[in-house]
Amino acid sequence: MSFISLGLSEYLVTALTELGYQQPTPIQQKAIPATLEGHDVLAAAETGSGKTAGFSLPILQRLLTVAPSEDKRKGSNQVFALVLVPTRELAVQIEEAVRQYARHFPRKLKTLAVYGGVAINPQMQGMRGGCDVLVATPGRLIDLIERNAVKLNTVNTLVLDEADRMLDLGFSDELRTILDLLPQQRQNLLFSATFPQDVRALIDNLLVNPVEIEIQQESTIPEQLVQTAIEVDRDSRTALLKHLLEQESWTQVLVFVASKRTATNVENKLFKSGIAAETLHGDMSQLERNQALKNFKNGDSRILIATDLAARGIDIPNLPCVLNYDLPRSPADYVHRIGRTARAGEEGLALSFVDHESDAHFKLIEKRNKIKVIRESVAGFERSPEVPQDVLAKKGQAPVKGKRKSKKDKLREAAAAAARTQDIWGKK
Structure with missing residues (x-):
């Protein structure tokens, strides 16, 4: 056609x-x-x-x-x-x-x-x-x-x-x-x-x-998109990112982080290592955001560190690599993020850092999106075989009464939301 x-x-x-x-x-x-x-x-x-x-x-x-x-x-x-x-x-x-x-x-x-x-x-x-x-x-x-x-x-x-x-x-x-x-x-x-x-x-x-x-x-995850999860300790992620940026020949890479603070911290640490990067997050003025995107699209900057502000609707032609420094909170947002690469039939690479704390969440992302991502490690940055005690403590904690919503509570909230929606939009 x-x-x-x-x-x-x-x-x-x-x-x-x-x-x-x-x-x-x-x-x-x-x-x-x-x-x-x-x-x-x-x-x-x-x-x-x-x-x-x-x-x-x-x-x-x-x-x-x-x-x-x-x-x-x-x-x-x-x-x-x-x-x-x-x-x-x-x-x-x-x-x-x-x-x-x-x-x-x-x-x-x-x-x-x-x-x-x-x-x-x-x-x-x-x-x-x-x-x-x-x-x-x-x-x-x-x-x-x-x-x-x-x-x-x-x-x-x-x-x-x-x-x-x-x-x-x-x-x-x-x-x-x-x-x-x-x-x-x-x-x-x-x-x-x-x-x-x-x-x-x-x-x-x-x-x-x-x-x-x-x-x-x-159909939203094209065959030409290669997905890889790299197992790494949480405190070693920035050092691993720096290593990959120095070793790989990516012309550009879009790095996703969970917060504005993390974006700034990672940018500063890369700068101290002699690696220039730009950030994109909600605390920036519109002029600053436009300039950061323009620089990245034009190839004037090689690395863009972004919050999920950039996950939807941002089209970077021929972007070779997306890297999840932090995993997205929503499994659906994983698809939105990696969808920035491998567009219009081009090949692309999506990398995700997975530490012990995010291990279970990445499995949920795989389950919800009906995918299975190959796991690898990078020499010198292997994840510790032992799960940290603080992570084990979180896993072992029993649900606190009143903290986790019951099924009835969720149903009540859904009904209330539907009623509010009807009030706003009215009947046709």
């Missing part, structure tokens, strides 16, 4: 060819025709599946049919397509992708990414005269609406990307406010990796007879 066969114009196909797209991914094969036919779309799509092109390309194809004289954006500050995302980094990435797809557009196309953490005035100025494709985080979009910088009454297509993540981050009220300002007649495209209760309520309230697309999770 080719992009031409999906109904896309030569303007878009030429750009895709120049960008190295060879053929549509499974989600693109299903989402693009359904969107072009005008259906609402509900897609279960993991990171790295090609969903950005899946919803962006049909939006651009639709814009090709809207002549300037017929453009509903003739009024100031109006929008044709609105894409809502949970993070600043994802907003920037999607807007950049849309511009790349539209590089051969026969008319001038206006795109804009708006998000918090930066000055609002330039974004207000950017909205003057309207916008073809607006990519926004919910909070900043509402700020712009309250300042009359954005009007949503002409939105033709609404996209919610990573809806589960938006609801996890507490955007329910903001989403409801935005939905109330949109026209009733519009196309809705919802992409989510998972469908918890909040997302189900959003689906019922938002979509009308949607085309449902589900890409099996097994």
Whole structure:
């Protein structure tokens, strides 16, 4: 199957060819025709599946049919397509992708990414005269609406990307406010990796007879991605990281850590050893975060140490290696992390440090993701055969009454969450 066969114009196909797209991914094969036919779309799509092109390309194809004289954006500050995302980094990435797809557009196309953490005035100025494709985080979009910088009454297509993540981050009220300002007649495209209760309520309230697309999770870990767990003592992880960076010929490596503090500590220790690295975490300003990502994407920096801020939505072309210095808390986030490498058919390597304390958690990650990862050790950094006493003590501790929730407590909480969700979204 080719992009031409999906109904896309030569303007878009030429750009895709120049960008190295060879053929549509499974989600693109299903989402693009359904969107072009005008259906609402509900897609279960993991990171790295090609969903950005899946919803962006049909939006651009639709814009090709809207002549300037017929453009509903003739009024100031109006929008044709609105894409809502949970993070600043994802907003920037999607807007950049849309511009790349539209590089051969026969008319001038206006795109804009708006998000918090930066000055609002330039974004207000950017909205003057309207916008073809607006990519926004919910909070900043509402700020712009309250300042009359954005009007949503002409939105033709609404996209919610990573809806589960938006609801996890507490955007329910903001989403409801935005939905109330949109026209009733519009196309809705919802992409989510998972469908918890909040997302189900959003689906019922938002979509009308949607085309449902589900890409099996097994396809999110490509065959060309090599996964290896390296057994190492906890206190030896930084020394092992330094050793690997000196011995291996990786052009770039993305190192995931559990906290901002660990990111800074590891960066400082590497610096003292003569190894330059950059960090990416939530305490950095937006300008600093953008610069760190730009340096890494351009190859100006070889090592990026990041918290899970970078696990979803960050696309680093031809990234050869991802290394889990700390394991992710959620087994699902393991897939999101390693999905930064081995993209678009390229080979990739995912390494995970496993000490005695994280041993059981890594086994849970394997079980939940239905994988079995080869375990290795590095000479000179072998993990101690004896489990430390503090780890044994933790394993041997009996559950403290009141600390671990009972099944009844969990059921009560689930029922309360469902009730809150119903209150927020209402009935369709």
